[in-house]
Amino acid sequence: MTTQNPMPLFYRKPQILRFEEHKGLGLVAKNDFSFSSNATAIPLSVTEFMPAVRHYPIVFIDAGGSPAPVAIVGLKQGHNLMLEGDGSWAPHAYVPAYIRRYPFILVQAPNEDTRYLAYDSESGRVKPLAEAPDAAPIFNDDGTASKVVEPMLQLCEAYHQHRAQDTAFLKALTDTDILVARHVDMEFPDKTRYRLDGFSVIDPERYRNLPARTLKQWTEKGWTDAAALHLASAQNWGLLMERNRQVSANGKDALSRH
Structure with a gap:
């Protein structure tokens, strides 16, 4: 479970939005996340640990030699x-x-x-207005982002800023050597077995044994909160198993962690 693809996950052909080139495009309103159907892990910022801890195991994968937090969704x-x-x-x-x-x-x-807003030109959600009259224009007549796109621009900027702020925490995890490799073994209703691996978690014992000075610094930076939420999220492997039961035609799965 690594991020070796140079293209960001889900994005096939990003293009920078330019008014003169794309003023005729619109965004189709859809509550459709089927583009993520093949994903077992979704990138997270550390600021998302609080809402994510209620639903997903939060683990770390290798992203070019540095740990990157993800939510396990499969x-x-x-x-x-x-x-x-x-x-x-x-x-x-x-x-x-x-x-x-x-x-x-x-x-x-x-x-x-400077950062620019781009879109995945192979996404079915962005179409010429002439072909999708129900779509909301991406640009206003003066070339500014429309009221539909402006919140997306703000979301993209916030996500970018949060991920940039994560860098120091993720480096600290590496420097203190408290991340350890883990895997999950599963047995599905049809008796097939599967192993989900390629991720790391904070080792509780190594974390507890960090020097008092380090823990004090982490507390001041809010990193102990992030570590606690990550550790608490381990309970959600059971939630995923329950979700698997709900979407499965059969009913008995077994999971073990090592």
Whole structure:
């Protein structure tokens, strides 16, 4: 479970939005997350640990040599358990910001500090207004973001800022060597077995044994809260198993963690 694809997860062909080129495009309103149907893990910012802890195991995967937090949404590769039959997200479950912002994303131009709003040009949610009269225009007549797109721009910017703020915490996890590799073994109703691996978690004993000075610094930075929420999220493997039972035609699964 690593992020080796140079293209961001779910995005196939991002293009920077430019008024002159894209003023005729509109956003189709859909509560459809079927683009994530093959995902077992969704990227998270540390600020999302609080809402995510109610629903998902929060673990860390390797992202170019650095740990990156993700929410586990599936037990078997290629099967997102949080999707309903119509593509909507499971009722009352937290929808990660990474998912909510799609098909938009911020991109940074080479040799520039400026970020630009882009969209996945292969997403079915962005269409020419001439072909989708019910779609909401992406641009106002003056070239500014429309009232539909402005919240998405704000969401993209907030997510970008939060992920940038995560860097120091994630580096501290590596520097203190408290992350350990884990895997989950499962048996499904048809008696097939599957192992979900490639992720790490904070080792509780190593965490407790951190020097008092380090823990004090972490507390001041709010990192002990993040660590506690991550550790508490381990209880949600059971919730995923229950969700699996609900969407399965059969009824008996078994899970063990090592």
